[in-house]
Amino acid sequence: MTTLDVLPLGSSARVTAVGGEPGVRRRLLEMGLVPGTTITALRRAPLGDPLELSVRGYLLSLRIEQAKLVSVE
């Protein structure tokens, strides 16, 4: 059990929970990060932040700040 921001690059995990302020949390869920969804960490931007992720067949970018809100296993 960990959060998305420390998921090793290239590996996949399942979303277990999404936290954060209600508006942000809702948007993360709506973007497809509902519990049970498989998510893959692809890479970090060259300057270290944000992250590029693959979820539900499309690519999504989150700042580390938002990635911390997503618990994965």
Add this chain to the structure above:
Amino acid sequence: MPHFLPQTLSVPVRTIALAGNPNAGKTSLFNALTGLRQKVANYAGVTVDKKTGPARTPAGPITVIDLPGTYSLEPVSPDERVAAEVLRGQRTDTPAPDVIIAVIDASNLARNLLLFTQLADLHRPLIVALTMPDVATSLGRPVDPAALARDLGVPVVPVVSYRGQGVSELLSAIDRAGIPAQPWSSVAQTPVAADTADAADPVLADIAGRYQWIDRVVEHCVQPGGVSSASVTDRVDAVLMHPVFGLGIFAAIMTGLFLTIFIVADPLMSGCENAVAWLGALATSGLSEGLFKDLIERGVFGGVGSVVVFAPQIALLFILLGLLEDSGYLARAAFLMDRLLSRVGLHGKSFIPLLSSFACAIPGIMSARSIQSPRDRLATILVAPFMSCSARLPVYLLLVGTFFGHWSQWGRGGLMLGLYVLGIAAAAAIAWLFSRTRAAGPSAPFILELPRYQWPKPGNVGLQAWQYTRAFLVRAGTIIFALSILLWAAATFPRPTEAETAARTAAFEQAWTPPAPQPAAAEPAAGKAEPPPSPETIKATALEQHLAGEALAHSAAGRFGHLVEPLIAPLGFDWKMGVGLVGAFAAREVFVATMGIVYRVGDSEDDTAPLSDAMTQDRRPDGSPTWTPLVALSMLVWFVLAMQCISTTAVVRRETGGWTWPLIQLVSMNLIAYAACLVIYQGGRALGF
């Protein structure tokens, strides 16, 4: 038998709205439906574009509304809010659409269907335009439209907009739009997974329920196998987002973009200006010399010129931005630069507006529309004018060349670079401070889709560039035009009386000493060179320049220079520079021409050598030089930091929807510039410079 087929709508359809995720191909479809007959206006009270256009169904003409792209009907930005309000019929300026077209990307079905479920909740007639079916097929994951129509409970029409495929089918299907059942609502009420969702978390239960239903639809309608759009795009990103190659390619693309709007736009801009000036001369050729001719030629045509001069830069920037956006790279540029910009409270998407502002803040500020979060967008708009634009360059060159000419090439280059860096540093500091104020609002999260790469569609790109340019000319242009005429009037009135002019001419005649004749031997190629002007011509030119200078000093602008002299004296500036600063409000480079008139050497912007001489030789009443390197430095810093461009202020007013922010920007930038120049001049004096 699908239950929607026998249905036809009982009321005639007048308005349809396109709703869909960003990057779902909504605008392409809108262009295909309406062609070039689009109208772009503003939704009342917000700076969100309202795009409408006519189309024709078998039943008659209809109006199509292209709503801003949205991921959800629970909005997080002003443009998403407008989309949700129009769809719910909550806006007074837009009727609720009779039929909603859900634009669903076949190559990204799951996430696109979430919005579909929310649209279905509105209980309004709905129809699905399934975009990019060809892309889904080429990825080996074709979508079965008939199966999808059965699952969704509404007609599904595959469309390939840029080829015009499916567009007429879509228009014919509008009458069959249905109100779908909501099978996900029963899913949403059952607990998703006991350990993660509970009854106390209705938001999670709702969204997770929708996705459970969506997963079943996708499984049912999409042929398994193939590759996901993400995995193909990921392979391209492995190169384009690479720590070394990625940044190299980024630097190359951004250099190309900057050089295009900085260098390629230049001849086009001069061309526009010259064309307007030529038209002005043509229009006034029949008029006799005098005030009216001057008003038409310099006021009206000069004002028009000062508006259209921006058009090439705006058009070029938006063509390039359209290419980057359509190809999918624009989101990557934000991804690459976000770390750098988020440190000072900006957004990855602030990069291109700020870069463009080095050419001109006007297209830069307009391009900040791509930033969705109002706070990040406002911060970007507020600091964009700190970037040294191309209009400052002639001023930098004049002052650095005149007063630091004795420095080495490296020294002068370093000074120029320092001016640019000072602007960037000021922007960073102000953005950082702004992000910490309450006015900025809450910090927006960075949740950015990185869309699939694709070839840009020239039609979409060209149309968007045209719409932006047109919007600038019509909406900001009118304010710029009015203010230009006002500035012309300030530099013209009150005019010296005939008697005053006669007295000045007489005084000039008396003081006139012809310049020493040029030694003939100085020009070996005398045969080819132009013959030297006759003493009469030299005298007539000098008289004309002398009278122009006197008239300017006499005008409101000239008096304003005297009026503000006590205020600007602590910065090292005298009243003549005050007049130059007034002129700079029309456009910063006008400072050079205005100083030329003030120093009675003519308003040539091409040959500034006489102006340099006049500035170096000018003396204050106490006999000390007016311009010292310290004064010049103070003036340079003023030009870096001060907000003195009415055109930018007009555009900020338009882009922020009111006078509040442009006025705050105008006052605070000038106060910052004042403080900085005060410290430099007084500090420099104290140190003995």
